[in-house]
Amino acid sequence: MRLVNQTLWIIGFTAMGAFGSASAQEQVDSTRLRVIQRLERLARAPGFDSILFVQDSMRVAEIEAGRGFGGGVSADSVVAELIALPGFTLTEYDGGAATFEAAKRVLTLIAPDGGRARVSSEGMGVEADTSILYNEETGRLQTVGQSTFTPDTGDPIESASLIFDISEERGSAFGAETSYSEGGANWLVTGDMPFAAADSSFMSHARFTSCDLEEPHYHFETDEIKIVGGNVLVARPVRLYFADVPVAWLPFVAQSLSQGRSSGILTPRFSVNDIVRTSGRYRRRVSNIGFYWAMSDYSDALVALDWFSQTFLSMTGSLRYSFNRQFLDGDLTFRRYWRVDGSSELALDTRHNWDLDERTQLRMSGRYASSNDFIRENSFNPAEVTQSIDSEGGINRRFNWGTASVGANRKQYLSDDRTEWTLPSANLSLSTITLFRNASSDARFYNNMTWSGSASLTRRTLDRVQPDVFSFSRANTETTTGSVRSTLSLGNLSLAQSVQLRQSGTLGVPEALLVMRESETPALITGSPVQDITDSDLTWQSSVSYQQQLIGSTTITPRLAMSGNMFRSDTSAVASSLVSAPARVSFGGTLKTDIYGFYGGFGGFEAIRHKLSPSIQYEWSPATSPTQLQQQLFRSRALQPKNAISLTLNQTWEAKRRPPEGDSAVANAEAQLDSLDLAANTQPSPSDGPTRLQQGQTVSLLALRTSVLRYDFVEADSIGAFLAGFETTRLSNQISSDFLRGLTISVNHDLFEDKEVDGQLTRNFAPHLAQVNLGFSLGSNSPIFRLLGFLRGGDEGETPAPQAEEPDVVDPFEPTGTTDESSIIPTGRRPLSSTEPARRGDRGGWNANLSYSLQRPRGDDVMMSQ
Numbered sequence: 001m002r003l004v005n006q007t008l009w010i011i012g013f014t015a016m017g018a019f020g021s022a023s024a025q026e027q028v029d030s031t032r033l034r035v036i037q038r039l040e041r042l043a044r045a046p047g048f049d050s051i052l053f054v055q056d057s058m059r060v061a062e063i064e065a066g067r068g069f070g071g072g073v074s075a076d077s078v079v080a081e082l083i084a085l086p087g088f089t090l091t092e093y094d095g096g097a098a099t100f101e102a103a104k105r106v107l108t109l110i111a112p113d114g115g116r117a118r119v120s121s122e123g124m125g126v127e128a129d130t131s132i133l134y135n136e137e138t139g140r141l142q143t144v145g146q147s148t149f150t151p152d153t154g155d156p157i158e159s160a161s162l163i164f165d166i167s168e169e170r171g172s173a174f175g176a177e178t179s180y181s182e183g184g185a186n187w188l189v190t191g192d193m194p195f196a197a198a199d200s201s202f203m204s205h206a207r208f209t210s211c212d213l214e215e216p217h218y219h220f221e222t223d224e225i226k227i228v229g230g231n232v233l234v235a236r237p238v239r240l241y242f243a244d245v246p247v248a249w250l251p252f253v254a255q256s257l258s259q260g261r262s263s264g265i266l267t268p269r270f271s272v273n274d275i276v277r278t279s280g281r282y283r284r285r286v287s288n289i290g291f292y293w294a295m296s297d298y299s300d301a302l303v304a305l306d307w308f309s310q311t312f313l314s315m316t317g318s319l320r321y322s323f324n325r326q327f328l329d330g331d332l333t334f335r336r337y338w339r340v341d342g343s344s345e346l347a348l349d350t351r352h353n354w355d356l357d358e359r360t361q362l363r364m365s366g367r368y369a370s371s372n373d374f375i376r377e378n379s380f381n382p383a384e385v386t387q388s389i390d391s392e393g394g395i396n397r398r399f400n401w402g403t404a405s406v407g408a409n410r411k412q413y414l415s416d417d418r419t420e421w422t423l424p425s426a427n428l429s430l431s432t433i434t435l436f437r438n439a440s441s442d443a444r445f446y447n448n449m450t451w452s453g454s455a456s457l458t459r460r461t462l463d464r465v466q467p468d469v470f471s472f473s474r475a476n477t478e479t480t481t482g483s484v485r486s487t488l489s490l491g492n493l494s495l496a497q498s499v500q501l502r503q504s505g506t507l508g509v510p511e512a513l514l515v516m517r518e519s520e521t522p523a524l525i526t527g528s529p530v531q532d533i534t535d536s537d538l539t540w541q542s543s544v545s546y547q548q549q550l551i552g553s554t555t556i557t558p559r560l561a562m563s564g565n566m567f568r569s570d571t572s573a574v575a576s577s578l579v580s581a582p583a584r585v586s587f588g589g590t591l592k593t594d595i596y597g598f599y600g601g602f603g604g605f606e607a608i609r610h611k612l613s614p615s616i617q618y619e620w621s622p623a624t625s626p627t628q629l630q631q632q633l634f635r636s637r638a639l640q641p642k643n644a645i646s647l648t649l650n651q652t653w654e655a656k657r658r659p660p661e662g663d664s665a666v667a668n669a670e671a672q673l674d675s676l677d678l679a680a681n682t683q684p685s686p687s688d689g690p691t692r693l694q695q696g697q698t699v700s701l702l703a704l705r706t707s708v709l710r711y712d713f714v715e716a717d718s719i720g721a722f723l724a725g726f727e728t729t730r731l732s733n734q735i736s737s738d739f740l741r742g743l744t745i746s747v748n749h750d751l752f753e754d755k756e757v758d759g760q761l762t763r764n765f766a767p768h769l770a771q772v773n774l775g776f777s778l779g780s781n782s783p784i785f786r787l788l789g790f791l792r793g794g795d796e797g798e799t800p801a802p803q804a805e806e807p808d809v810v811d812p813f814e815p816t817g818t819t820d821e822s823s824i825i826p827t828g829r830r831p832l833s834s835t836e837p838a839r840r841g842d843r844g845g846w847n848a849n850l851s852y853s854l855q856r857p858r859g860d861d862v863m864m865s866q
Helices: 028-042 057-064 077-083 372-378 382-386 511-516 628-634 675-679 713-719 783-788
Strands: 008-014 089-095 097-101 106-110 117-121 124-128 131-135 140-144 147-150 157-159 161-165 170-182 185-197 200-209 218-228 232-242 245-250 253-256 285-296 299-308 312-323 328-339 344-357 360-369 388-398 402-413 419-430 433-435 449-463 476-490 493-510 530-546 555-569 584-592 595-600 605-621 642-657 698-712 730-737 740-757 760-779 847-855
Touching: 089 097, 089 106, 106 117, 117 131, 124 131, 124 140, 124 161, 147 161, 360 372, 360 402, 372 382, 493 511, 511 530, 642 713, 698 713
Parallel strands: none
Antiparallel strands: 008 089, 089 117, 097 106, 106 131, 117 124, 124 147, 131 140, 140 161, 147 157, 157 170, 161 170, 170 185, 185 200, 200 218, 218 232, 232 245, 232 253, 285 299, 299 312, 312 328, 328 344, 344 360, 360 388, 388 402, 402 419, 419 449, 433 449, 449 476, 476 493, 493 530, 530 555, 555 584, 584 605, 595 605, 605 642, 642 698, 698 730, 730 740, 740 760, 760 847
């Protein structure tokens, strides 16, 4: 039978699997009988027997919609009913014509003009641009012309011809081409496949590369490839070519193809120069020699060796765990170095996170290196050499009445061998408490007042490498700071109190230095007994303020405050115990407002708004009557009256985007519902009554923030110079924009130049660019490039469609980075890299980071740095 110029569907039902089997075909009479019986039952009136109409609704819907393997081919209700029969496997044949030789039991499916012949079953499919031949007696399926085999799992295989033995479940493909993802790259493999089965496959004269060009820049060639169980690939021998020039040869290559984690031997890393040295001074290195153990689905371990000739031998051990049900995960990685001189070094990295319950979190991360010099001499990672080695940990707990946290931090700087400790760092924040709670309609002036409080305690130590002769600038220090704050608010009236204690200590000061002070013979000081000296400063403040709104966003906040401080020092004879300074009373106020300017739009912006936010603060404090001891201890500057004014200015330029064309403001507006209409059971429509217009998106084109400028009239009068009253000598401006989210620009100017003339210090107004810090990051998804359509393959001005978030499919236990030989301190953390392998024809994203810093001290004899 031959059908020409039409699409033929032959529905085969088998019970043995893909593409049908001979045993199933032998029961053709019983199958035909069952189909006829089912058709007779379908001819009955509906509702005769509901059991007869139980069908697979999903399969019927797919057939009725024409979503079979053949695409847009539709089927009638009879076909839909046949497909719904239980206990059978569906095999679909699609082609322009078909011939069936009944005597030889051979079916030939011929491809239509410009199309392909297709056979599909249970997720697997075979296509050919000429014809597909199936011999029932031999159980073989053969394709003629360019063919494609699509397995139920895995990537499609292109070949010049394909032969598959269904009974033995093996086949052969000539001129095969396929791809697979490994190591974040998409590898293209071509060659002949004389034998392919479920347990093993062979390829000959194969070539594979990750370059998707028609003429790849490089490729590997091998004579034989064996794939065992789809898990292990072994090739021999392997040759590396750059274009058509051979550059390397290996006797064999073994690579795991299994998905997920599995225990096994790590792949050693070495270069060609490690095998054949080009110089006698070259130091060979072989790393990643070890074993990976996947203990369970929740933990794993790794042990690896690294040999660096004439330098060291190291061993790396790593243990990681992730118990999601207990909200517990972490890792511990250590590395021991044995140097050639017999000494040893230790590096450590660890991280642990545990959510004990919904209110308690425990976090800890630590890094340690026993020798800073060893890192500077042997690390190939520039970031590791220039950055600090940080460790931190803490616990946070939320209560009904507040939040408490305790933590610690350690920083080890490689540049000058100093170590900073913060231990402990405790904070307590109380939840806001409402006093005399009452309804707003019945509340009196004292009802619904709120109170909040907080406390903190911090201890910091700084350890340096001590010189042979003691120096205060190089001495170890310790600073302890504690504070308590409280705020009581009643409407716009606010009452605040705070107390802070700061204790600064210098450790290991020679006692002889305290006696001799400025000694001209440091030898007398060296080796003498030492002691710690401390200075304590206690400050307190109580203030009351009231915020009053004037017009729009303009507010004025008058403020009355009383403050004082106490001081003691181990090196002061008059302040061996706490000495109190005179209490200071100050009055002031703050005036804030926003000034707007509106301009016409341009391009894709409907309008531009310039927002100017000035803030003026005034503070006045009368003179005090200090005692002689207070004048000697606190100096006149801290005791003199104050009459100061401060100015802060921030500016933003904002733009409103034009709404997209075709959007209806009425369709997107929210109807204002009338309660009377609702009571009358009337359903309002969006056209009934007023509606809210659609609001366009507002973006910040440019934001400019200027630091505070402070002037003291009393200081200017006491010195007799107007410029002497400026307490702010350096002005800072910071610039940012929504179109460059990673942009950070900071510009600092020195406003005045101080010179000594005839023993008098004079100040001149001479602005000088002192410092510039610039940093920004750009990427393929940056807003500025999305706006312009630049470097995205689209037209200018085209807004790309938002991309769906890709699922994170990376194995959390992937040991990448643990055995990285470029760094001395190991890391067990997962690298922040792309988790989705590149696809052929896709254009990858890009990122760029740039930072620039300029230092320009004032003076011709001082060189600037950048």
